[in-house]
Amino acid sequence: MNIAVVLRQVPDLIETLEIADDGTRLDYGAARFIVNEWDNHALEQALLLKESEGSSVTVVALDFGEVDNTLYEASAKGADTIVKIPWDSEEPPALRQAAALYAEVLRGIGAELILVGCQSHDELEGPLAPQLAFTLNLPYVGVVRGVQPGDQPGSIRVFKEFPGAVVARMSVRLPALIGVLAAEKAPRYVPVSRIRAAMKSTPIRESQVDVPQAAAPVNVLRLYVPEAPERAEMLDGSAEEVAERICQILAEKGLLR
Amino acid sequence: MSAEDVLVLGETKQGTPTDMTLELAACARQLASQTGGQAVVVLLGPEGKQAATQVADAHRVVVVEDDILATYTPAPYLELLSHLVDQSKPIALLVGSTSVGLDVAPLLAARMNLPIVGGCQKISAENGALKVTASFCAGKMLADVEISATPAVLMLLPGSYRAGGGAAPQVEIIRSPIALDPGPVCFEQMILPAATDVDITQQEVLVAVGRGIQQQDNLALAEELAEALGGAVCATRPIVDQGWLPLTRQVGKSGMTVKPKLYLALGVSGAPEHVEGLKGAGLIIAVNTDPKAPIFETAQYGVVADLLDVVPAITEALKAKTN
Numbered sequence: 001m002n003i004a005v006v007l008r009q010v011p012d013l014i015e016t017l018e019i020a021d022d023g024t025r026l027d028y029g030a031a032r033f034i035v036n037e038w039d040n041h042a043l044e045q046a047l048l049l050k051e052s053e054g055s056s057v058t059v060v061a062l063d064f065g066e067v068d069n070t071l072y073e074a075s076a077k078g079a080d081t082i083v084k085i086p087w088d089s090e091e092p093p094a095l096r097q098a099a100a101l102y103a104e105v106l107r108g109i110g111a112e113l114i115l116v117g118c119q120s121h122d123e124l125e126g127p128l129a130p131q132l133a134f135t136l137n138l139p140y141v142g143v144v145r146g147v148q149p150g151d152q153p154g155s156i157r158v159f160k161e162f163p164g165a166v167v168a169r170m171s172v173r174l175p176a177l178i179g180v181l182a183a184e185k186a187p188r189y190v191p192v193s194r195i196r197a198a199m200k201s202t203p204i205r206e207s208q209v210d211v212p213q214a215a216a217p218v219n220v221l222r223l224y225v226p227e228a229p230e231r232a233e234m235l236d237g238s239a240e241e242v243a244e245r246i247c248q249i250l251a252e253k254g255l256l257r
Numbered sequence: 258m259s260a261e262d263v264l265v266l267g268e269t270k271q272g273t274p275t276d277m278t279l280e281l282a283a284c285a286r287q288l289a290s291q292t293g294g295q296a297v298v299v300l301l302g303p304e305g306k307q308a309a310t311q312v313a314d315a316h317r318v319v320v321v322e323d324d325i326l327a328t329y330t331p332a333p334y335l336e337l338l339s340h341l342v343d344q345s346k347p348i349a350l351l352v353g354s355t356s357v358g359l360d361v362a363p364l365l366a367a368r369m370n371l372p373i374v375g376g377c378q379k380i381s382a383e384n385g386a387l388k389v390t391a392s393f394c395a396g397k398m399l400a401d402v403e404i405s406a407t408p409a410v411l412m413l414l415p416g417s418y419r420a421g422g423g424a425a426p427q428v429e430i431i432r433s434p435i436a437l438d439p440g441p442v443c444f445e446q447m448i449l450p451a452a453t454d455v456d457i458t459q460q461e462v463l464v465a466v467g468r469g470i471q472q473q474d475n476l477a478l479a480e481e482l483a484e485a486l487g488g489a490v491c492a493t494r495p496i497v498d499q500g501w502l503p504l505t506r507q508v509g510k511s512g513m514t515v516k517p518k519l520y521l522a523l524g525v526s527g528a529p530e531h532v533e534g535l536k537g538a539g540l541i542i543a544v545n546t547d548p549k550a551p552i553f554e555t556a557q558y559g560v561v562a563d564l565l566d567v568v569p570a571i572t573e574a575l576k577a578k579t580n
């Protein structure tokens with residue numbers, strides 16, 4: 001099976017997020033980037049299928065953020081082909097623009113299965129994965145934990161999560177695009193030495209595509225950091241002092257055994 | 258229906274509307290009062306009939322019956338909803354940020370080329386334009402958004418609206434107005450969680466661990482604390498994804514909704530998908546190294562510290578008290 005994976009860069013939420021001067025956009029120039037967690041699970045799922053089924057794995061990414069590191073890491077983990085789409089702006093494309101960009105490259109790859117994280121935390125206009133599926137005219141199921149080969153050739157089996165740890169098993173006719181929430185196993189780690197080696201040996205193919213116009217059906221008026229009307233009362237002091245205070249609170253509320 | 262109406266995709270569970278559906282209806286009713294229209298909730302499938310009258314905040318509930326709707330698959334849902342939106346042209350279609358909603362809402366917006374906003378917490382209308390406050394970046398950022406092209410597809414974050422206030426809705430039960438085809442995705446089987454593990458929904462004390470626990474070995478610290486408190490350990494999704502705890506211990510959107518008297522959140526950032534499982538919790542105390550972690554907006558008490566320092570100290574203090 002020929003599998004393609006989309007890997008996106010997102011701002012690392014451990015860092016403080018900055019807002020651009022006009023107050024309506026994230027300041028991506030000030031952000032530190034990491035790979036979108038759910039795309040990383042999508043990659044892992046693809047690599048697991050490669051190991052069990054002998055699939056080939058193509059990674060597609062926009063030249064945005066600190067993507068080269070992510071791509072070398074993907075290669076070190078076992079991705080076969082890396083395709084990078086040039087992108088000049090400091091900001092990521094809008095939802096439908098992004099879908100059009102990825103779609104153009106993905107059409108040329110001819111993958112039977114496309115795996116994309118079912119969400120990315122900087123998406124305001126809903127997730128990319130279903131929009132991309134529509135653009136490519138492919139069936140879509142998201143919120144999926146685990147993709148396996150189907151009983152019949154030309155199909156896969158996916159596990160879609162519902163509340164209460166309930167999972168629906170579904171079969172999907174290929175070609176299809178799946179919105180991955182989690183791979184069957186946690187994403188693997190690769191030692192830095194292997195990533196360094198991949199830097200020397202991995203050819204990154206650049207795929208030139210026309211940048212489609214960004215439509216702006218939603219107009220962001222203002223971005224701001226939430227300020228809850230009620231915030232937690234903060235307990236300060238040494239670990240021992242804090243522990244003592246917590247015990248006191250629990251005792252007052254009758255929560256001690 | 259008319260351009261003033263607000264359409265809602267409702268969901269049912271065992272013959273009752275889900276909590277999210279009741280919230281969506283409450284939101285729709287409020288919005289409809291601003292537009293002068295009606296809140297119309299659509300329930301798909303055989304359970305709809307039984308659940309419809311319980312969606313009190315709706316003015317109208319439309320139940321669509323068709324064998325194919327007995328379980329969720331994307332194609333029939335999409336066909337039906339685009340038909341309904343096309344026919345009724347509401348100002349907005351409200352959908353929950355649920356497993357079904359996260360598929361259907363964006364697919365519908367793409368197919369009908371409608372504006373879409375995810376993570377909505379507050380929705381209002383003024384002179385035919387929609388104003389939305391939406392949360393993103395895992396709850397660390399809010400955006401005020403204006404949408405002038407309608408209908409808009411708006412995905413509501415759980416916990417944003419409180420149900421209640423409406424009278425009994427008018428219920429309409431119809432057969433699907435269009436022929437529905439199963440499409441390329443086929444439902445096979447529901448897999449229920451194994452009942453062998455601790456049931457965290459029944460625990461009075463929960464010690465929750467998030468990615469801040471860093472290593473599997475450190476789980477022992479949480480176990481000891483839980484034992485000293487007479488409770489159980491639960492977790493966020495990344496911990497379960499690592500395979501350190503089973504899915505039955507996960508709290509949140511695709512995990513459990515819990516209602517303990519005490520919830521100790523250790524190294525948990527407080528992403529909306531986690532916090533939605535905490536609706537029924539009593540006292541919440543959070544320990545996190547990041548003073549800006551959203552969990553401090555949900556907790557009553559907070560400690561900005563390394564959990565690896567604080568947790569053993571709490572366990573010690575508890576042991577000293579009870580001995």
Ligand SMILES: Cc1cc2nc3c(=O)[nH]c(=O)nc-3n(C[C@H](O)[C@H](O)[C@H](O)COP(=O)(O)OP(=O)(O)OC[C@H]3O[C@@H](n4cnc5c(N)ncnc54)[C@H](O)[C@@H]3O)c2cc1C
Nearest residue numbers: 467468469493494509510511512524526530531546547564
């Ligand atoms: C469709 C969907 C469904 C989902 N369902 C769920 C669900 O059911 N349940 C769920 O939990 N998530 C769910 N998620 C994932 C959710 O979005 C978050 O990614 C997740 O809750 C984050 O978990 P976390 O808080 O453990 O990790 P992080 O967000 O990485 O937070 C770790 C926190 O630990 C703190 N920390 C680090 N080191 C220390 C230390 N030494 N001491 C103290 N604090 C420390 C950090 O400051 C940070 O705040 C879902 C996501 C999607 C897209």
Ligand SMILES: Nc1ncnc2c1ncn2[C@@H]1O[C@H](COP(=O)(O)O)[C@@H](O)[C@H]1O
Nearest residue numbers: 162163166268269270301302327328329
């Ligand atoms: N929590 C759940 N547990 C089991 N099945 C669910 C759950 N949520 C949704 N479903 C499935 O999704 C279908 C469609 O959802 P609904 O729109 O609520 O009818 C249901 O009939 C179930 O098959």
